[in-house]
Amino acid sequence: MAEKSEVKLDRAQVKKAVQALQAFLKTKAAASDSLFSEETQPISLLFTLWKIPKKKQCIQIPLPHGHQSDTEEVCLFTKDEPRMTSDQTQRFYKKLLQEKGVKNISEIIPYRVLKTEYKPYEAKRRLLGNFSIFLADARVRRLLPSHLGKHFYERKRAPLSVNLQSNHLARDIQNIIQGTTLTVTNKGCCCMARVAQSDMTADEVTENIEAAVQAIVAKLEMVGVIQLRV
Numbered sequence: 122m123a124e125k126s127e128v129k130l131d132r133a134q135v136k137k138a139v140q141a142l143q144a145f146l147k148t149k150a151a152a153s154d155s156l157f158s159e160e161t162q163p164i165s166l167l168f169t170l171w172k173i174p175k176k177k178q179c180i181q182i183p184l185p186h187g188h189q190s191d192t193e194e195v196c197l198f199t200k201d202e203p204r205m206t207s208d209q210t211q212r213f214y215k216k217l218l219q220e221k222g223v224k225n226i227s228e229i230i231p232y233r234v235l236k237t238e239y240k241p242y243e244a245k246r247r248l249l250g251n252f253s254i255f256l257a258d259a260r261v262r263r264l265l266p267s268h269l270g271k272h273f274y275e276r277k278r279a280p281l282s283v284n285l286q287s288n289h290l291a292r293d294i295q296n297i298i299q300g301t302t303l304t305v306t307n308k309g310c311c312c313m314a315r316v317a318q319s320d321m322t323a324d325e326v327t328e329n330i331e332a333a334v335q336a337i338v339a340k341l342e343m344v345g346v347i348q349l350r351v
Contacts (some may be wrong), residue, residue, distance in 0.1 A: 132327060135331065136324070139164075139327055139349070143326075146351065163319075164316060164319060167313045167349075168344055169344075170344060178340070179279060180302060181297065182314060183296050183336065184299060186328060188329065193253040193298070194227045195226050195252060195298060196248070198256070198280055199214050199261070200258050200260045207233050210231040211230075217285070222290075223291045223294055225294065225298060228251075236268055245270045245272065256280055256282075259282045279304070301314050301316055302314065303333075330349075
């Protein structure tokens with residue numbers, strides 16, 4: 122089987138497209154009377170595939186320049202520790218994160234707490250609204266869909282897997298949070314990944330686009346068209 126070849130992007134053309142998009146957004150903001158016209162906007166890549174994939178997958182994409190705000194609220198789902206109560210499990214993982222230098226987790230929810238306290242629909246809805254990013258202990262991630270509900274996945278907020286036993290936990294979590302994901306379904310041939318913010322420099326956006334494209338084509342052989350979107 123032939124090796125997968127790297128996609129050759131024309132960096133100058135990509136940067137030119139980014140600059141044109143940023144100029145358009147500035148012009149649009151200047152002409153708007155909205156109180157929110159100065160807010161930054163996400164920049165995404167839309168991938169059109171040659172055919173509908175046979176199976177779903179979620180591709181994690183590391184980016185050279187983080188596009189998430191430092192104030193994003195992050196929730197971590199963990200496994201239940203043997204012979205520990207839920208409170209003890211929360212304290213156990215809070216201490217672990219502190220020892221590993223992880224400072225960007227807002228809330229720790231053990232699996233048992235998710236099953237019991239977040240069973241009602243309204244509780245799930247509040248949970249979804251309270252956090253920007255969800256992470257899950259790799260050991261329990263496959264158990265979460267039935268307890269989170271389909272709205273989590275329809276809103277493309279599925280928890281991202283993290284190995285809490287990693288020797289480089291702080292680095293791994295930072296890479297996940299500041300990276301992005303591409304959710305590929307078996308129901309259509311288009312999928313989109315957020316790769317930057319409009320207030321980043323053109324060079325930063327360009328480098329993020331290049332990194333995302335290379336990461337995705339390494340996982341998907343059927344990419345046909347790539348478009349820049351806001």
